[in-house]
Amino acid sequence: MGYIETSASIRNILRSDTMRVIVALAELNSVRAAAEALALSPSAVSKQLRRLEDQVGRPLFLRSRQGVVPTAEGAELAQVGRRFLALVDEVGKKFDREMVSGHVRLGITEDIGLTRVPDVLRQCAARFPGIEVELTVAYSSELLAALEAQKLDLALLADGGPRLPDTALRLHPEPMVWVGRSDGSPPPRPLPLAVSSEGCQWRAKAIRALEAAGIPYKIVCTSPSTAGQLAAARIGLGVSPLPRSVVSGQDGIAIIRDGLPALTDVTLGLVLGARAGKAIRTLSDALVTAYGAPDRLQLGTS
Numbered sequence: 001m002g003y004i005e006t007s008a009s010i011r012n013i014l015r016s017d018t019m020r021v022i023v024a025l026a027e028l029n030s031v032r033a034a035a036e037a038l039a040l041s042p043s044a045v046s047k048q049l050r051r052l053e054d055q056v057g058r059p060l061f062l063r064s065r066q067g068v069v070p071t072a073e074g075a076e077l078a079q080v081g082r083r084f085l086a087l088v089d090e091v092g093k094k095f096d097r098e099m100v101s102g103h104v105r106l107g108i109t110e111d112i113g114l115t116r117v118p119d120v121l122r123q124c125a126a127r128f129p130g131i132e133v134e135l136t137v138a139y140s141s142e143l144l145a146a147l148e149a150q151k152l153d154l155a156l157l158a159d160g161g162p163r164l165p166d167t168a169l170r171l172h173p174e175p176m177v178w179v180g181r182s183d184g185s186p187p188p189r190p191l192p193l194a195v196s197s198e199g200c201q202w203r204a205k206a207i208r209a210l211e212a213a214g215i216p217y218k219i220v221c222t223s224p225s226t227a228g229q230l231a232a233a234r235i236g237l238g239v240s241p242l243p244r245s246v247v248s249g250q251d252g253i254a255i256i257r258d259g260l261p262a263l264t265d266v267t268l269g270l271v272l273g274a275r276a277g278k279a280i281r282t283l284s285d286a287l288v289t290a291y292g293a294p295d296r297l298q299l300g301t302s
Helices: 010-015 017-027 033-040 041-058 072-099 110-127 141-146 200-213 226-234 278-291
Strands: 063-064 067-070 102-108 131-137 154-160 176-181 191-195 215-221 240-243 253-256 268-273
Touching: 017 033, 017 041, 017 176, 033 041, 041 063, 067 072, 067 215, 102 110, 102 226, 102 278, 110 131, 110 154, 110 226, 110 278, 131 278, 141 154, 154 240, 176 200, 176 226, 191 200, 191 226, 191 240, 200 240, 200 278, 215 226, 226 253, 268 278
Parallel strands: 102 131, 102 154, 191 215
Antiparallel strands: 063 067, 154 268, 176 240, 176 253
């Protein structure tokens, strides 16, 4: 009956820290290994076990030089403990999700941020209605300066501009492709290029690839925005080197593969500012899930 108060001894048993000790001992058969897994000292684990055995009035584990082995009742309690901890985790996740709130200042670049970030923000708004996101779309150099000035909490960057900070969490690289008009006709020679302004690393890499392949080119359009380069490609003015995700869902343009050299992948990075908090961590985890993170480096300030 839910309204009947349990005894003090039972309430002491039904605690997550007690159950974690029992489950760890049953699975690892070692006080020392259980202590390491729980970030406790061996003496603290032994003390917890002795207290629990005193409360139930019988041994739950058999001790030997080889370690500890649960008795029949110890094994039964460990099984109950697993279900108990799963329920605690379920309840914790539900209410943690509902209680996460805060203002997060996120910075993204137009070229890679506007492809998947809108979906991430929609999902976060649905799951964590208490999180309020302030979005800034700017160049990488501007976002890095804003992080340094503590005007941003989080920034999603690419390697088209300044070098990514060493503290960035490296995400899955984005393939770089040649983008042109989708009418199927081969691009003329010299190859007309629609590229970003001088100083853009993607522009420099594309030109180096063409020169290494001996392909003549001419720059017919210079635009600092991805939208301008896509427009030039769409009307057939020029071919543009852009991240593959930018092409997705775009009408009138296509990836050009024949006769053009392969391009190096785009490196992506997620950088945290100085401010910390559960809302910031929640949004950063959502971005990592969306983009993937093969190499988890330290997250820190830029």
